[in-house]
Amino acid sequence: MILYYHPLSSYCWKVLIALYENAIMFEPKMLDDPATAQAWLTLWPLGKFPLLRDEARGNTVAEASIIIEYLGQHCPGPFRPIPQDEGAALEVRLMDRLFDNYVMTPVQALVGDRIRPEGVPRDPYGADQARATLKKAYAVLEERMRARRWAAGEEFTLADCAAAPSLFYADRIEPMRRGFPALSAYMERVEARESFARVLREKEPVWHMFPFANG
Known part of the structure; x- marks a missing residue:
């Protein structure tokens, strides 16, 4: 591989x-x-x-x-990205799409606006729209994940593979931990999980390249 x-x-x-x-x-x-x-x-x-x-x-x-x-x-193992149960599988795929489309997409728009080449005007309207989308997504996800341990239920799945990086980046751009307790608690759990903790450790040598690394 x-x-x-x-x-x-x-x-x-x-x-x-x-x-x-x-x-x-x-x-x-x-x-x-x-x-x-x-x-x-x-x-x-x-x-x-x-x-x-x-x-x-x-x-x-x-x-x-x-x-x-x-x-x-x-390459099967203890981590099963998609549950066997059809209803649970649909929820996992839905959450995966929510994180990709409504968290990471506006995050990418905001990063792209921040790193525009010199001489290329920024898009304040587009940036405002992206931040508004993030705030709406936070509210939807807060309600949906309020009673869950992981993004789509009690098991760690594909939805969490999407949730962890998207929320980590989004929180650096449009902070959410103070206003969304369920998402904040989720981030504490997922950042402590070894698979994601390893990803976060490995990013350190190049983290300074992220345009919002220092706010």
């Missing part, structure tokens, strides 16, 4: 959590090396990461949620 990734990408963190949960052996390849980047683009010309290359099966797997499901099928 080869994972093409960037150490600050929330979607790469999403896959890393799943890999670490089941102690799956893989070769990480950062995209700062030109040869690695070229190999990645040859496999996936759309130029998005993370990307998993399963050499043993001859498969190239794109998109974080699909990669995690693929790992669940071919």
Whole structure:
């Protein structure tokens, strides 16, 4: 297994959590090396990461949620990303979409606005809309997760692989811990879980590159 990734990408963190949960052996390849980047683009010309290359099966797997499901099928372990129960599985997939579409998407918009090249005007209206979306998402997630230990219920799933990085980044841009006690308690639990704690430790050498690292 080869994972093409960037150490600050929330979607790469999403896959890393799943890999670490089941102690799956893989070769990480950062995209700062030109040869690695070229190999990645040859496999996936759309130029998005993370990307998993399963050499043993001859498969190239794109998109974080699909990669995690693929790992669940071919590298099973105690962590089950998708429950067997159909209703529970739908809830996991819904929560995965909520975190990706309504937390990480506005976060990416705000990061993109912050790092615009010199001479390119910022988009204050778009930034305000992104922050408004985050606040709405916090309220919806607070209510939905109020009685849950993990993002979709009592078991750690794909939904948590999405929740942990998206909420971690969002909280640095639009703080939520004081106003949303259920989300705050969830973040304390998930940051203490070894799979995500490892991701957070590994980001430290490059964390200064995140434009909101210092607020």
